[in-house]
Amino acid sequence: MARLQNERDKLLAARRALTAVTFTVIEAPSCVPVRPHHLFGERGQFIDWLRRMVAAAAPHALSTAQLADAAQEAFGLVLIGKERKRFIDNSLRYALHRLAKRGEIEACHDHSLRKTRSGLWRWKSEHTLADLERLREL
Structure with a gap:
């Protein structure tokens, strides 16, 4: 019975310690809040912006890098190094391929160049x- 009482006391102490740590982490003022997935405003705003950018440049083509630079400026993004690459690979290319799949834009890649x-x-x-x-010449 003494062994079980000792075990119970240890478990209750561990529970109190975990509760104290949990509340400390949740209520800590130094915690950075999770950034919502609204970097570009409301839903669909980024792809609408991208559509307007490519349409405004017509009939000329824009590079992915040019669009990334314009997006950083338009949406106030500070992307350097791996963050920029992740933005281009995920958000930007995904949106460009969606517009291409819808038939609104087309890729003009020169496949003879390096990847x-x-x-x-x-x-x-x-x-x-x-x-x-x-x-124009006519």
């Missing part, structure tokens, strides 16, 4: 850049 080169994207149109240059 490390930035991709090119332009607003999808029935006219090519060469067609528009010929029309």
